[in-house]
Amino acid sequence: MKINSNFLNLKDSYLFSTVGRKTAEYKEAHPDKKVIRLSIGDVTRPLAPAVIEAMHRAVDDMSRKETFKGYGPDRYCYGYEVLIDSVKRSYARKGVSLESSEVFISDGAKSDLGNILDLFAQENTVLVPDPVYPVYVDTNIMAGRKILFADATAENGFLPMPDFKVDADLIYLCSPNNPTGAAYTREQLAEWVRYAREKNAVLLYDAAYEYFITDPALARSVYQIEGAKECAIEFCSYSKTAGFTGVRCGYTVVPHALVREGTPLNKLWARRQSTKFNGVSYITQMGAAAVFTEEGEKQIAENLGYYRENAKIIADCLDELGIFYTGGKNSPYIWMKCPYNMDSWTFFDFLLEKANVVGTPGSGFGKNGEGFFRLTAFGTREDTAEACSRLKTVLKK
Ligand code: PLP
Secondary structure, three states: OOOOHHHHHOOOOOHHHHHHHHHHHHHHHOOOOOOEEOOOOOOOOOOOHHHHHHHHHHHHHHHOOOOOOOOOOHHHOOOOHHHHHHHHHHHHOOOOOOOHHHEEEEOOHHHHHHHHHHHOOOOOEEEEEEOOOOHHHHHHHHOOOEEEEEEOOOOOOOOOOOOOOOOOOEEEEEOOOOOOOOOOEHHHHHHHHHHHHHHOOEEEEEOOOHHHOOOOOEOOOHHHOOOHHHOEEEEEEHHHHHOOOOOOOEEEEOOOOOEEOOEEHHHHHHHHHHHHOOOOOHHHHHHHHOOOOHHHHHHHHHHHHHHHHHHHHHHHHHHHHOOOEEEOOOOOEEEEEOHHHOOHHHHHHHHHHHHOEEOEEHHHHOHHHOOEEEEEOOOOHHHHHHHHHHHHHHHHO
């Protein structure tokens, strides 16, 4: 028996454990100080009432033999039609028409981002922006794939563009981006679509934060770009859109038009899912189906507005301090340059000790993250405002 030795090539993930350990040590040594965490990538607002009501109704359905549900419908890889229809309607509002069999319900974007790799041969070359959400890199290291990096830097606004001299087969794009908060315009995405089509490559487009976009110049879905259905798979999530990080639900779109080596990838994904996945719970799916109703959308808009206002408070604070940053406008993340040329961890220690504020060091997301720092808008209003006032005090000095 041999293990998958690719796992031994993974770097230990120190980022969030070190942030947690340093914060805990500081709190223990200074029990009188209130430490504020602007490092969290998790939501804090409760679920929308429409979602809660739908889930209660679904629990009741499970209690009666007439309405009890077992495994979900086979036809759409266990996704209920009412949920798939609501996803299609949300796409239709973006001008994108989808067939029901192109929408796959999942337990979140992270699982599908990892699982999708079952469809691709090991010898494919992968292109990943740096810095980025670490899942793309680690899942490909586990599979033993060659990984190339596309530099995301202050010079390109943390939005790397394709280099047609580089040959890649699988390209990850995340927009609005975690951690940089930067979001591609439609023109920029059109260039990536052109690249993927020319190289016969596949774009793996992570749209987990699309509901934070307010600027109409930015794409909400890669399928708003002509030709994308022939070269892109899109991963979406209710996590940040509707506070589902603990409920677990997402959806992945694999268009029928996406065909490689004569095989529609939709067919492969349907086969993969029906073999290795038994669907998302009925109660969860009914809750998710309430998100894109008129009432649900109004209610999630309130929560999104709350986080957006937090982001604005942080962005205004950095503007006042004259500190360079990206994000904060169409994203819950604010990616700031560490002042006084501090490296990411030095700034982390500085902020923790002087302002009792915790953020996430950018170097944990890739080499180009060094010298940058991620703050998030997912905290409470009071904490966000208090953290900003402390930032102003210590950084003005
Ligand atoms: N994609 C990105 C870019 C994320 O930042 C996250 C979570 O933080 C996910 C996907 C995971 O989403 P989910 O909770 O749906 O698995």
